[in-house]
Amino acid sequence: MNPSSEHPFSQGLRTERVGEPCAMVIFGASGDLSHRKLLPALYNLSLSGVLPANFAVVGFAKDEFSQESYRTEMKKAVAEHSRRKPLDEEVWGDFAAGLDYVSGSFEDLASFQKLKAALERADQERGTRGNRLFYCAVPPSVMPLILKQLSAAGLVQNRGKGKPWSRIILEKPFGHDTESARELNACVHEVFAESQVYRIDHYLGKETVQNLMVFRFGNSIFEPIWNRQFVDHVQITAAEDIGVERRGAYYEEAGILRDMVQNHLMQLLSLTAMESPVAMDADAVRDEKVKVLRAIRPVLREEVQQYTVRGQYARGAYHGKAAAAYREEERVAKDSRMATFAALKLYVDNWRWEGVPFYLRTGKRLPKRVTEISVHFQRLPHALFGAMQGEAARNVLAIRIQPDEGISMRFNSKVPGEGMRVRTVNMDFRYGQAFGAEPPEAYERLLLDSMIGDATLFTRADEVDTAWRLVTEILEGWKEWPSDPSFYEAGSWGPQAAEDLIGADGRHWRRL
Numbered sequence: 001m002n003p004s005s006e007h008p009f010s011q012g013l014r015t016e017r018v019g020e021p022c023a024m025v026i027f028g029a030s031g032d033l034s035h036r037k038l039l040p041a042l043y044n045l046s047l048s049g050v051l052p053a054n055f056a057v058v059g060f061a062k063d064e065f066s067q068e069s070y071r072t073e074m075k076k077a078v079a080e081h082s083r084r085k086p087l088d089e090e091v092w093g094d095f096a097a098g099l100d101y102v103s104g105s106f107e108d109l110a111s112f113q114k115l116k117a118a119l120e121r122a123d124q125e126r127g128t129r130g131n132r133l134f135y136c137a138v139p140p141s142v143m144p145l146i147l148k149q150l151s152a153a154g155l156v157q158n159r160g161k162g163k164p165w166s167r168i169i170l171e172k173p174f175g176h177d178t179e180s181a182r183e184l185n186a187c188v189h190e191v192f193a194e195s196q197v198y199r200i201d202h203y204l205g206k207e208t209v210q211n212l213m214v215f216r217f218g219n220s221i222f223e224p225i226w227n228r229q230f231v232d233h234v235q236i237t238a239a240e241d242i243g244v245e246r247r248g249a250y251y252e253e254a255g256i257l258r259d260m261v262q263n264h265l266m267q268l269l270s271l272t273a274m275e276s277p278v279a280m281d282a283d284a285v286r287d288e289k290v291k292v293l294r295a296i297r298p299v300l301r302e303e304v305q306q307y308t309v310r311g312q313y314a315r316g317a318y319h320g321k322a323a324a325a326y327r328e329e330e331r332v333a334k335d336s337r338m339a340t341f342a343a344l345k346l347y348v349d350n351w352r353w354e355g356v357p358f359y360l361r362t363g364k365r366l367p368k369r370v371t372e373i374s375v376h377f378q379r380l381p382h383a384l385f386g387a388m389q390g391e392a393a394r395n396v397l398a399i400r401i402q403p404d405e406g407i408s409m410r411f412n413s414k415v416p417g418e419g420m421r422v423r424t425v426n427m428d429f430r431y432g433q434a435f436g437a438e439p440p441e442a443y444e445r446l447l448l449d450s451m452i453g454d455a456t457l458f459t460r461a462d463e464v465d466t467a468w469r470l471v472t473e474i475l476e477g478w479k480e481w482p483s484d485p486s487f488y489e490a491g492s493w494g495p496q497a498a499e500d501l502i503g504a505d506g507r508h509w510r511r512l
Ligand code: BG6
Pocket: 240, 259, 260
């Protein structure tokens, strides 16, 4: 593109942050995540010129690939899933020259010795300087074994500033309840110090999620009204139109609470409710987020019917086509009670938020994919222009996380003409229009941060633990809930019970 024809706001958008030389090892290198997210993200970093020049990737999995066939397989994956198309052959060629593969088993220490040899080769041929970035794209049950073998093979080092470093990135889910997460944390800490650990929640890598902090702490006009004196309630919705697809077996283990609430929704809630950190560094930001999680009033197991809704999709329609019920999906029990939808009413018991409900809802097979945080302000103290009903009654600030990323403010305006008719209008900010640039994928940002050593957008051990404690209590309550979940038609906005949860307080879900 001719620089003079660039969108004016896109100038200066390029970050000058470049990763440190390192070799990245991907455990689970032949899996779905590597194909759809990790390799495309690395390629895009390379395309943006921010991948370190001295960089190598060593894939590790049990499938039999040669170095050549792994490169071919990944080229196909990147060509299909990269956000920027078509594939740039030259950039791919440079990137692929540093792409290696080790076929091995997690049980077998000799496989880790092979990995060690591949990494030493990378140091010599690619100049990766002994720096290691391990990525566990595997289920949490396998992670302890990997950690043990890494340590036994002498692959982990942390000799201090200026010396070769090792870091580990752990994919979600991080455990499946409080106890398992604690056990996993203990295994991790036997081998790595917390400062070397990067627990991924890809929502934190989304531009709009990071912008929440800029919006709140980079402007002076919102802070004075961001509290219980002005806010009536907050809604957080993460809706997906897809069903569980081929992940029936995983979903039967996880369900919506573990898959979406413990991590993504809790992150959105803490960023919305947190106090300003003292600095934009990893510890300061995460300290404030943990304080919010600790202030959330736990929903006790005997209270789940009052504060939560547990839904599951029944047959319905999806984009005009018939959609199967969850119980009819592959590898799902015919009488499964697993939730594919959850709605929660939570309170954050601190000075800022006392008495302000936070309504959360998330589900599969809803009418569309949309994630939004909306802050609903209090009603007018006095109805000067007549009683305002429904939507018109409150100002709403909506932060659209995805898609159509942006922020909109709803307020009332005079309808042109004689008389004093009032109507609700929106003031909109749209990312795409304002910056003329497509935001990078969350994984790009997170991988780059881990290469730089910035853990701000990763989840700390105490954060994970606090979120699990809240969710585990609800999971226990749901286990004891004797009835089936509330069914909802695929393609609808969830069960009636979700409307009732918010309706009982005289409020309603925002129409999205
Ligand atoms: C993942 C969940 O963490 O997030 C999936 O495991 C879900 O079930 C996905 O579909 C949603 O991510 P995004 O970025 O599409 O909102």
